[in-house]
Amino acid sequence: MKIVFMGTPDFASPCLERLIKLKYDVAAVFTQPDKPTGRGYKLMPPAVKVTALEHGLTVHQPDTLKNGEAEKLLKEIAPDLIVVVAYGKLLPKSILDIPKLGCINIHGSLLPKYRGAAPIQYAVLNGDKITGVTSMYMDVGLDTGDIILKYETEIGENETSGELFDRLSLLGADCLEETVKLIENGTAPRIKQDDSLATYTKQLDRSLSEVDFTKDTAQEIHNKIRGLSPWPCAVTYVNGLKLKLFSSVISDEISSEEAGELLSEKKMIISCKSGAVEITSAQGEGSKRMSGEDFLRGKRLPIGTKFEIKG
Numbered sequence: 001m002k003i004v005f006m007g008t009p010d011f012a013s014p015c016l017e018r019l020i021k022l023k024y025d026v027a028a029v030f031t032q033p034d035k036p037t038g039r040g041y042k043l044m045p046p047a048v049k050v051t052a053l054e055h056g057l058t059v060h061q062p063d064t065l066k067n068g069e070a071e072k073l074l075k076e077i078a079p080d081l082i083v084v085v086a087y088g089k090l091l092p093k094s095i096l097d098i099p100k101l102g103c104i105n106i107h108g109s110l111l112p113k114y115r116g117a118a119p120i121q122y123a124v125l126n127g128d129k130i131t132g133v134t135s136m137y138m139d140v141g142l143d144t145g146d147i148i149l150k151y152e153t154e155i156g157e158n159e160t161s162g163e164l165f166d167r168l169s170l171l172g173a174d175c176l177e178e179t180v181k182l183i184e185n186g187t188a189p190r191i192k193q194d195d196s197l198a199t200y201t202k203q204l205d206r207s208l209s210e211v212d213f214t215k216d217t218a219q220e221i222h223n224k225i226r227g228l229s230p231w232p233c234a235v236t237y238v239n240g241l242k243l244k245l246f247s248s249v250i251s252d253e254i255s256s257e258e259a260g261e262l263l264s265e266k267k268m269i270i271s272c273k274s275g276a277v278e279i280t281s282a283q284g285e286g287s288k289r290m291s292g293e294d295f296l297r298g299k300r301l302p303i304g305t306k307f308e309i310k311g
Contacts (some may be wrong), residue, residue, distance in 0.1 A: 003024050006083045006270060008087055011108070012086045015049045015083065016174070028079075030060050030087070042136050046157065049061070065092055065095060071098070075098060081099070082098070083104055089296045101263050104135055107119065107133065108131075108168050109123065109135040110133075114200075115143035115200050118201045120164055121227050124160070124164060127223045128155055129155055131168070132150055132168070137190060137284040144195070148177060148190070150181050158248070160227075161228070162229055167174070206235075206297070211235065211245065211309070213259045214273060217273050219250065225247065233245065237307070238305060247279075248281075249280055251276040261303075262306075268282065268293070268295060
């Protein structure tokens, strides 16, 4: 079976690695163009490109799929199947129609829940207990195609989006392996999605980052910190200092103090609208990431210190 793989971030790399390990004929890899990153804006290749080149695969990085050039190239390759994992571009119908066995996608949610750009983060932000990955046949809609398989997994009580990303990328590779075998055997199911149950997610941005301890419960704030870690990251301000919050746990500390106040000099336990949350990993401006305990040890903040929104 001749396969073209389309993917971009590190979430997609385990799926490409699995196809290679199973000795499928990966005729070409399509990924996003290199992008400038860091302070020096140095051009950096996508994770999938790095993986592909390590295995000597041919890599294509078109700026668009809409001008006919990618379509022409794919017709010349003539793949039996196109596998898409977090590619970042919608495939036009002219490309979807090229492979005789269709185009399939590995998506980081249990469809039809969480279609769109940030399914993993929103599962954590919303406090879901279960998530997973879905393989599906692609159509012209956004994650609307017929479902082939679903693999479920529990979300840990304190698991961050970043940690869940890593686990789901491996689960996605398992799902892809079984899916491709079913397609090879001609036994892959096609299960219509119930559009009435669909939810959509949008791209995350820094407008979601500020934490308001006076408006949200400990559980809501805990979910926000986990869901936005490692990016764009939950943010609070203490004594005018911007503080990024990377991980937390629900605290057993009981206090009648005002929301947003520090409850301990040794642990970064902060009172919320109801309950309290302990910040276990944080990063102050101009500093490195450290435990909440180390941050307090360095700043020597007294009990009652306020953690506030910027405004």
